[in-house]
Amino acid sequence: MSFQFNFNIEETETSPGECEISQPKEANDINRSQQNPHDERSGCGNHSTSDKTVSCKPATEHHIPEDVSSMLENTVVESSLGLQFVNVSVVEMTLSSSDVNREDLVNKSITSNSDLISGVYEGGMKIWECTFDLIRYFEDEDVSFEGKSVLDLGCGAGLLGIFSLKQNAKVVHFQDYNSTVIEKITIPNVLINCDSDNLTENIDGVASKKRAKKSDVKSGLLNKCHFFSGEWSHFTQLMQNQVPPMKYDIILTSETVYNPTYYSALHEVFQNLLANDGIVYLASKSHYFGVGGGVHLFETFIMESKLFNIQTLKIHNDGLQRMLLSLVFKHKS
Template sequence: MSFRFNFLIDENKNDEPDTQDKTDLQLCTPKRKQESTEKGKQTADPIADSSPGLGTDEQRDKTPSKKTVCVKTAKEHNVPEDLGKILETKFMETASGLYYINSSVVEKKCLDGADEEGIVSKSVSSRSDLISGVYEGGLKIWECTFDLIDYFSEAEIQFTNKTVLDLGCGAGLLGIVALKGKAEKVHFQDYNSTVINEITLPNVVANCIKGGSTMGCGDDKKTSKPPSKRPKKAEHLPDALTRCRFFSGEWSAVTRLLLSSNKPFSKYDVIVTSETIYNPDYYSALHDTLAQLLDENGRVYLASKAHYFGVGGGIPLFEEFVEERNVFRTSIVKTTDKGLQRCIMEMAFKDSS
């Protein structure tokens, strides 16, 4: 089966804001960087060649510096009781045994006025899937997500009775895998509320309804109608959904929301994240988020390209950053050499068991 995940070009580099009151000014922490070409044209097949920031040798040596200030507060999204309404007008596809929303249909709906943030229209007008402080690429599925899903199966990673955070979740497929693996709690975070409402939540609901309490999936047709007829409004949510929480907002803002919430909160046994280390300017924000939210004996599973040409990020540089901080120990548990080299990193606190 072949999958086509489209994305457009953004050659601007994003940097941290000037030092100001961190209560009001959030660091714009983009999840992904798109491929850059000299002419800024759309790349036809990112699965075959999907390296955010790919450019010429001259471009790779230049890293424009801009100070960007954005206000992006954190928000928790409640699961609507009427689950059928979430899946109305949605068109489903499947991959790796998981149901997910066809993003092109969602994008059309957003262009027709269903997008309060305006991220799709701004993405189209700017010819980019990354607009700092506006849209961070969450409507697309990126190939390292499937690398991590495969690794969970190959390494027999256990999620049973664990608390899991899908950080920079986008489609939420990693968190859904954890939910299928009997995780006790799964939290999903994405920068954009539109992504949570139109992509993440529907994906989780679709998998819950189709698979029932076991979160199992049926046949693997590439495209299908929503996974069931419109279900009646239920008095209680499916068990799997009661174990989920959904958040939008910048990493540090979501961290503050979780740690200051009146709702019971325990740190995560597992944090999963894919393609979030392309830009070194945001390593600090990511590192701090992991350090504050991971349980003392927890594990982080991070999937990434080995190198993101043009912006300088990638596995070696992030490893160096983490080593300098002296908080986590890291190990590369899988390397894929097909196409651009991709890696999966495991992280744990240095003093953990």
């Protein structure tokens, strides 16, 4: 198991949640000169927001190719808590030379000396520790996913959605801001976990497939999965346009409240896509220095909206304080 937390952030033109506005060039220059290579989501770094210009990123559904062999070729696999996932460092090395014609996330991250560039890359290639906090909570509390429709929002590696999938969820949707994250990390992770019986590992720790075709993978699990990229407001609209409109029994999200700029779009997802008797499970650090977000500011935002009851489920005080929360519609209680 590997964690990667050492980065700072850079503000650019959009947010993952809605049509956002970016800082003028002078403000960005000042921020870049002041930034340090710290982990923004773990609470270190400098950041500010000011005047902005509008730009939007549409929501797109991604499909698993018929031949999945190329997606899993030379993949290095790690594991934790019974889940398997690709080694992101190997993915990054591959993308640094092959992704120049698409989002080019790795090279942009290196150029900016940042692993979180708002409106460009929102950290989906990293596995955040709060994700594992939430999985342990589900195991300890025997939370049931059986027969539930689940959304893994801001999924990144997709471990929360994969956990629910392995716990007999009815349908699981994976959403991340970046299409590269969905195609190069999320989908491969789902394939690995859906077909673990056919996954072998050679002496160098490189995963290979005995069978290459999509039809050979456990079709029952894959048929439950759908994958989406794009910002939250566009994703919300896409799901509302389904016939019938999509509603989720459970929404899972980890370390997505680091920037208060995104709270309105996040609240919009919960308001419009959560089933009437559904529940949101949210994991977060108490505070994210530099961006200013965190649990307490988000709780205030939610309470002022007067739509949800928000409850603290668990607090971890080892290192930077981390918290697990749940949200339900007020009428439920």
